[in-house]
Amino acid sequence: MLFGDTSQAKTHNNDIHSMNSKNSKGKYRIGNVHLTATVSMSLVLFLIGLVLLLIFAARDVSTHIRENISLSLILKDNITADNTSRIERYLQSSKFVKSFDYISKEDALKEHIRTMGEDPEKFLGYNPLMASFEIKLNADYANKDSVEVFESKLKMYEDIDRVAYQKDMVTLVNDNITRISFILLVIATILMLISITLLNNTIRVSVYSNRFLINTMKLVGATPWFIRKPYVIRGITNGLLASLIAIAMLGVLLLYIRNNTGLNLLTLEIKTLVETSVIIMLLGIILTALSSYFAVGRYLRMQTNEIYLA
DSSP states (O other): OOHHHHHHHHHHHHHHHHHHHHHHHHHHHHHHHHHHHHHHHHHHHHHHHHHHHHHHHHHHHHHHHTTTEEEEEOOOTTTHHHHHHHHHHOOOOOTTEEEEEEEEEHHHHHHHHHOOOOOOHHHHHSOOOOEEEEEEGGGGGGHHHHHHHHHHHHTTTTTEEEEOOOOOHHHHHHHHHHHHHHHHHHHHHHHHHHHHHHHHHHHHHHTTTTTTHHHHHHTOOOOOOHHHHHHHHHHHHHHHHHHHHHHHHHHHHHHHHHHHHHOOOGOHHHHHHHHHHHHHHHHHEEEEEHHHHHHHHHHSOOHHHHHHHO
């Protein structure tokens, strides 16, 4: 009896050890699946963030270029101080104008001497240059049609001699920006669809490993939301973690580009970096939650025999 009890105890202990070993391997396998899914999601979100950063950077560059298109408002020599102030007040209130500088005849002469190296006043006996306003346009109005409207309003002032700007340059800049924006939008759309597909497949693979557990819970009467809830919560958690990893990867990439190419992309507007980070986090949370919800639903709709064939 003593030997029989000892043998039974050993068998029982071996069974417990085997069950613990299987449980630990199962937990390890599940943990490994979640780790792989999180890393895959972070890479996908990194790709999405890279596309967003490229689009926002192109937007900032186009805005900067448009706002550096300048108009010269040449004033007549006999203009009075009151009329100069009247024009200045109009420019301050105009929606077309981002900023402007008044350049007097004396300042214009000094600038001419500095750049050309000669003084026309010495051999002409008078200053031939005129006072002017140098105007920078708002980006939204730096196009051919808006500039023509703005020019027509300025010509209502009799003390303005002429409005000087490069019409061909305005058209060329806007045409190039439109063309580049369209190309970037097409590329971004394609990459976004690819990224969302990859993210959805990653979630489905992670849920696939729990398909038998989902079926068992369904068979014992658990409601669909009760089954879905932990997967959706875990998806949101993994999505948030993956988005933070993706944002960190983008930061490392910007530092690498700055240190190895001399391009200081960190001079991007803070608003652009914040917008990109917020969108990555929202996409990480929303896409993973939705993907988890529908991935679990796929197995909830299956019959038990279909689960084994899935």
